[in-house]
Amino acid sequence: xxxxxxxxxxxxxxxxxxxxxxxxxxxxxxxxxxxxxxxxxxxxxxxxxxxxxxxxxxxxxxxxxxxxxxxxxxxxxxxxxxxxxxxxxxxxxxxxxxxxxxxxxxxxxxxxxxxxxxxxxxxxxxxxxxxxxxxxxxxxxxxxxxxxxxxxxxxxxxxxxxxxxxxxxxxxxxxxxxxxxxxxxxxxxxxxxxxxxxxxxxxxxxxxxxxxxxxxxxxxxxxxxxxxxxxxxxxxxxxxxxxxxxxxxxxxxxxxxxxxxxxxxxxxxxxxxxxxxxxxxxxxxxxxxxxxxxxxxxxxxxxxxxxxxxxxxxxxxxxxxxxxxxxxxxxxxxxxxxxxxxxxxxxxxxxxxxxxxxxxxxxxxxxxxxxxxxxxxxxxxxxxxxxxxxxxxxxxxxxxxxxxxxxxxxxxxxxxxxxxxxxxxxxxxxxxxxxxxxxxxxxxxxxxxxxxxxxxxxxxxxxxxxxxxxxxxxxxxxxxxxxxxxxxxxx
Amino acid sequence: xxxxxxxxxxxxxxxxxxxxxxxxxxxxxxxxxxxxxxxxxxxxxxxxxxxxxxxxxxxxxxxxxxxxxxxxxxxxxxxxxxxxxxxxxxxxxxxxxxxxxxxxxxxxxxxxxxxxxxxxxxxxxxxxxxxxxxxxxxxxxxxxxxxxxxxxxxxxxxxxxxxxxxxxxxxxxxxxxxxxxxxxxxxxxxxxxxxxxxxxxxxxxxxxxxxxxxxxxxxxxxxxxxxxxxxxxxxxxxxxxxxxxxxxxxxxxxxxxxxxxxxxxxxxxxxxxxxxxxxxxxxxxxxxxxxxxxxxxxxxxxxxxxxxxxxxxxxxxxxxxxxxxxxxxxxxxxxxxxxxxxxxxxxxxxxxxxxxxxxxxxxxxxxxxxxxxxxxxxxxxxxxxxxxxxxxxxxxxxxxxxxxxxxxxxxxxxxxxxxxxxxxxxxxxxxxxxxxxxxxxxxxxxxxxxxxxxxxxxxxxxxxxxxxxxxxxxxxxxxxxxxxxxxxxxxx
Numbered sequence: 005x006x007x008x009x010x011x012x013x014x015x016x017x018x019x020x021x022x023x024x025x026x027x028x029x030x031x032x033x034x035x036x037x038x039x040x041x042x043x044x045x046x047x048x049x050x051x052x053x054x055x056x057x058x059x060x061x062x063x064x065x066x067x068x069x070x071x072x073x074x075x076x077x078x079x080x081x082x083x084x085x086x087x088x089x090x091x092x093x094x095x096x097x098x099x100x101x102x103x104x105x106x107x108x109x110x111x112x113x114x115x116x117x118x119x120x121x122x123x124x125x126x127x128x129x130x131x132x133x134x135x136x137x138x139x140x141x142x143x144x145x146x147x148x149x150x151x152x153x154x155x156x157x158x159x160x161x162x163x164x165x166x167x168x169x170x171x172x173x174x175x176x177x178x179x180x181x182x183x184x185x186x187x188x189x190x191x192x193x194x195x196x197x198x199x200x201x202x203x204x205x206x207x208x209x210x211x212x213x214x215x216x217x218x219x220x221x222x223x224x225x226x227x228x229x230x231x232x233x234x235x236x237x238x239x240x241x242x243x244x245x246x247x248x249x250x251x252x253x254x255x256x257x258x259x260x261x262x263x264x265x266x267x268x269x270x271x272x273x274x275x276x277x278x279x280x281x282x283x284x285x286x287x288x289x290x291x292x293x294x295x296x297x298x299x300x301x302x303x304x305x306x307x308x309x310x311x312x313x314x315x316x317x318x319x320x321x322x323x324x325x326x327x328x329x330x331x332x333x334x335x336x337x338x339x340x341x342x343x344x345x346x347x348x349x350x351x352x353x354x355x356x357x358x359x360x361x362x363x364x365x366x367x368x369x370x371x372x373x374x375x376x377x378x379x380x381x382x383x384x385x386x387x388x389x390x391x392x393x394x395x396x397x398x399x400x401x402x403x404x405x406x407x408x409x410x411x412x413x414x415x416x417x418x419x420x421x422x423x424x425x426x427x428x429x430x431x432x433x434x435x436x437x438x439x440x441x442x443x444x445x446x447x448x449x450x451x452x453x454x455x456x457x458x459x460x461x462x463x464x465x466x467x468x469x470x471x472x473x474x475x476x477x478x479x480x481x482x483x484x485x486x487x488x489x490x491x492x493x494x495x
Numbered sequence: 496x497x498x499x500x501x502x503x504x505x506x507x508x509x510x511x512x513x514x515x516x517x518x519x520x521x522x523x524x525x526x527x528x529x530x531x532x533x534x535x536x537x538x539x540x541x542x543x544x545x546x547x548x549x550x551x552x553x554x555x556x557x558x559x560x561x562x563x564x565x566x567x568x569x570x571x572x573x574x575x576x577x578x579x580x581x582x583x584x585x586x587x588x589x590x591x592x593x594x595x596x597x598x599x600x601x602x603x604x605x606x607x608x609x610x611x612x613x614x615x616x617x618x619x620x621x622x623x624x625x626x627x628x629x630x631x632x633x634x635x636x637x638x639x640x641x642x643x644x645x646x647x648x649x650x651x652x653x654x655x656x657x658x659x660x661x662x663x664x665x666x667x668x669x670x671x672x673x674x675x676x677x678x679x680x681x682x683x684x685x686x687x688x689x690x691x692x693x694x695x696x697x698x699x700x701x702x703x704x705x706x707x708x709x710x711x712x713x714x715x716x717x718x719x720x721x722x723x724x725x726x727x728x729x730x731x732x733x734x735x736x737x738x739x740x741x742x743x744x745x746x747x748x749x750x751x752x753x754x755x756x757x758x759x760x761x762x763x764x765x766x767x768x769x770x771x772x773x774x775x776x777x778x779x780x781x782x783x784x785x786x787x788x789x790x791x792x793x794x795x796x797x798x799x800x801x802x803x804x805x806x807x808x809x810x811x812x813x814x815x816x817x818x819x820x821x822x823x824x825x826x827x828x829x830x831x832x833x834x835x836x837x838x839x840x841x842x843x844x845x846x847x848x849x850x851x852x853x854x855x856x857x858x859x860x861x862x863x864x865x866x867x868x869x870x871x872x873x874x875x876x877x878x879x880x881x882x883x884x885x886x887x888x889x890x891x892x893x894x895x896x897x898x899x900x901x902x903x904x905x906x907x908x909x910x911x912x913x914x915x916x917x918x919x920x921x922x923x924x925x926x927x928x929x930x931x932x933x934x935x936x937x938x939x940x941x942x943x944x945x946x947x948x949x950x951x952x953x954x955x956x957x958x959x960x961x962x963x964x965x966x967x968x969x970x971x972x973x974x975x976x977x978x979x980x981x982x983x984x985x986x987x
Binding site: 075 | 884889890891902906907911915918919926929933937970976979
C-alpha cells in the first residue's frame with residue numbers, strides 16, 4: 005500500500021474540511037462525518053499491525069519527498085517498532101473519543117473540526133522522520149488542544165488552557181533551538197532524523213549535554229515529569245472527557261517518545277551519562293510523588309490525573325535502565341497506560357455526566373445502582389493498580405525487572421509505590437461503590453450502550469495484553485533493541 | 496553602471512509614477528465631487544508603480560543620479576513591499592469609517608508621497624539622499640497621523656510623533672555630519688573604503704555611528720527610541736497605523752541594512768560579512784535586539800487597547816528582526832527580508848480586523864472583542880486568531896517560518912544566548928496574543944454588543960491575507976527564493 009502513513013494523517017484533515025463545509029446546525033451529519041474520518045486510520049492501523057515486518061528494526065512504510073529543497077526540508081515519514089505502537093494507540097483512541105464526544109452540544113462543528121485536526125497532528129508526530137516536520141506536527145497539536153480545553157472545558161477552562169499552552173510552547177521552542185543546532189552541525193545541513201542518528205558520534209560533548217537538557221525539558225513537560233507537571237492536573241480536570249482521554253492516552257506519550265527517538269537516537273553519549281539523574285531518579289520520584297498526590301485527592305478526575313503522573317514514572321525508569329527488558333517494558337507501559345487511563349477517564353466522564361460532580365466522597369454504594377458500570381470500573385482500577393493478568397502488570401514488572409539490574413535502590417523506591425497505588429485505588433472503590441447506598445443517587449441510570457462501546461475495545465485490549473503481551477512486544481522488540489544498542493557503547 | 500541625471504530617468508519610472516499620482520490626486524480633488532474616486536485613483540497609481548518595479552526587477556543593478564540612489568534586487572524587494580503596503584493601506588482607507596470624514600485629496604496624496612519616500616529610503620546610496628528620503632517619510636507620516644483634526648488622541652499622537660521624530664532626526668543628521676567630517680564623503684561605498692583604509696579615531700567614529708543609529712532606531716521603533724509608537728499607533732487612523740507599522744518599519748530596516756552592511760562592513764567570498772570599522776556594531780545591535788523584544792513584549796502584556804497592544808508587539812517584532820541584522824551574513828539579511836514579508840501579512844491582517852471591529856462597534860478595546868466569534872464575527876475572529884498565532888510564531892503559519900529563518904541565522908552563528916532570549920520572548924508574547932483569542936472565543940457575549948459584519952470590500956483583503964498566512968506557512972519556497980535573490984546589494 006502506497007502512502008499508507010500519509011493517508012492516516014490526512015483522512016482526518018479531509019474530514020475536518022468536510023465538516024467545515026457542513027452547516028453548523030447539522031449536528032448528526034457532523035458527528036458521523038467525524039466518526040467516518042477516524043475509521044480509515046484505524047483500518048489502516050490494523051493493516052499496518054498485520055503487515056509490519058517484526059524482524060526489521062529499521063523504518064518501514066517510508067515516504068520521502070522534497071518539500072523545501074533549498075533548506076533540505078523533507079516530507080519524510082516512516083514507522084518502526086517504537087512509533088507503530090503509538091500510531092495504533094492514536095488511531096484507536098481517536099476513533100473511540102469521537103463517540104465519547106457524542107454528547108457535545110455546544111459549538112459542535114468547531115469541536116469536531118478541531119478534534120480531527122488534533123488527531124492528524126498527533127499521528128504526524130509519531131510518524132515524522134524529518135525533524136522540521138516533526139516540529140510542525142508537534143506545534144500544530146497545541147492550537148486545537150488550546151481551544152478544545154478552553155471552549156468546551158469546565159469552569160476554570162481558560163486558566164487551564166493557557167497554562168497548558170504556555171508550558172508546552174516553552175518546551176517546544178527549546179526544541180526548536182536544538183533542532184537548528186543539530187541541523188547546522190551536519191554538512192550538508194539536514195533535518196533528516198535517520199541521518200542525524202547515523203552521525204551521532206560527531207557532536208561535541210558539551211554541546212550534546214546542552215542540547216540534551218533543552219530537549220529533556222521540552223519532553224519532560226509533556227510526560228509530565230516533576231517539576232514540570234503542574235499544568236497536567238489543571239488541564240485534565242477542566243478538559244471535556246474525550247480530551248482528557250487524548251491528553252493522558254496520547255499526548256503524554258509524546259514526551260517519552262521524543263526522548264527515545266531523539267535524545268536516545270541522536271544524543272546517545274549524553275543520554276548514557278544523564279539518564280540516571282534525569283530519567284531514573286526523576287522517574288522513581290514521579291512514581292512515588294504521583295501516587296502520594298493521587299491519594300490526597302477528593303476529585304476523582306484529579307486522582308486519575310495524578311495517577312497518570314505516577315504511571316509515567318515507570319516509563320522513565322524503564323527507559324533509564326538501558327536493559328532490553330526495561331526498555332521493552334517502558335514502551336509497553338506507554339501503550340498500556342494509554343489504554344488503561346483512557347478507560348479511567350471515560351469512566352469518570354460517565355459518572356460525571358450523570359451526577360454532575362466528581363467528589364469521591366459524594367458517592368457510596370453505587371455497585372447496587374450501576375452494577376455494569378461498577379464492573380467495568382473495577383476492571384480498569386485493577387488494571388491500573390497492576391493486578392496480574394491485566395496489561396499494566398506486565399509492563400510494570402518488566403520495567404522493575406529491567407531497572408533492578410541497574411538501580412536497585414531506585415527500583416525498590418518505585419516498586420514500593422505499588423502499595424500506595426493499590427491503596428488509593430481500592431480506597432476509592434470502597435468509598436464510591438461499596439458501603440451504604442447514597443439515596444441521592446439511587447436513581448442514576450446505568451451505563452449506556454454508546455459508553456460501553458467506547459470502553460469495550462479498551463477492556464478487551466487490557467485483558468488480551470495481560471495474558472498475551474507478546475503481541476505488542478514482538479512488534480517493538482527489534483527496533484527498541486537497536487535504539488538501546490546506540491546507547492550501549494557509551495555506558 | 497553609473498548613470499548621470501538625465502540617463503537615470505527611465506530607470507525611476509516607478510518613482511515618477513508615484514509623483515504623478517500624488518499630483519493628479521491633489522488636482523483631481525478640486526474637480527471631482529465623489530471623493531472615493533480619489534482613493535481609487537491613488538490605488539491605481541501605486542499599483543502601476545508596483546508593476547513597473549516588478550517589470551524592471553531583473554534589470555542590471557547600478558547607480559543612478561551620480562551615485563545618489565542605487566538599483567539592486569535589495570531595493571526592488573523593499574519597493575514591492577512598500578507598494579503592497581500602500582495598496583493595502585489605501586484599500587483599508589476606502590473601507591474605513593474613520594477616514595470617511597477627512598479631506599480625501601490630501602490624505603491620499605500624502606499616503607502616496609510617503610510611499611515615494613520609502614522607495615527612496617530603500618534605494619539611497621548617499622547620506623544626503625538617505626536623510627531626505629527619511630524626512631519625506633517622516634513629515635508625511637506626522638500629518639497622516641494627525642489627520643483626524645478633531646480627534647484629541649490624533650492630535651496628541653501627531654505632536655508626540657513630530658517632537659520625538661524631530662529630535663531623532665536631528666541627532667541623526669548630526670551623526671551623519673560627523674561621518675562626513677571623518678571620511679570626507681557622503682557616498683556609502685566611499686565611506687566604506689575610507690573607514691577600511693583610514694586611520695580614523697575609533698571613538699569619534701563610534702559616536703558618529705551611534706548618533707546615526709538613533710535616527711534609524713527611531714524609524715524601526717527599537718528601544719530606547721520606541722516611546723512614540725504606542726501613542727502614535729493609538730492616535731492614528733487604523734489604516735495609517737497599519738501602514739506605519741509595516742512599511743515605515745520596513746523602510747527603516749532597508750536603510751539600516753544598506754548603511755551598516757555595504758557601508759560599514761566588508762563582504763567575503765563565502766557570503767559572510769565582517770565589520771571593518773573597529774566598531775563592533777553587531778554587538779551593539781545584539782543588545783538592542785534583546786532589550787527591544789523583551790521590553791516590547793513585557794509592555795504589551797498589560798495593554799487593554801488592541802491598537803496599543805499591537806504597537807508594543809510591533810516593538811517586539813523590531814527586536815526579532817534586529818536578530819537578523821546582527822548576524823553578519825547573507826542568511827541574516829535574507830531572514831530579515833523574509834520576516835518583513837511575513838510581518839506584512841500578519842500585522843496588516845491584525846490591523847484590518849481591528850478596523851473591521853472598530854467600524855462595527857466603535858471600540859478598539861479588547862473588551863469589545865468579547866465573544867466576537869459568537870456574534871456574527873466568526874470570520875474576522877478566526878482570521879485574527881491566525882494572524883495573532885502567526886505573530887507568536889506557531890506553525891503552520893507564515894510567522895513561524897519567518898522566526899525559523901531568523902533563529903536559524905542566529906544559531907548558525909552560534910549566538911545561542913540571543914536565540915534563547917528570542918524563543919523565551921515568543922512564549923511571553925503568546926500570553927498576550929492568546930488573551931485576545933480567549934476574549935474572542937472563550938468569553939461569551941453578554942448580550943448588548945454590536946454584531947459585526949464584514950463587507951465585501953474588507954472581506955476580500957481579509958481572505959487574501961488569511962489564505963496567504965496559511966499557504967506561505969506550508970509552502971514558502973517561492974518567497975524564500977525571492978528573499979534569497981533580494982538579499983544582495985549592488986556595491987559597484
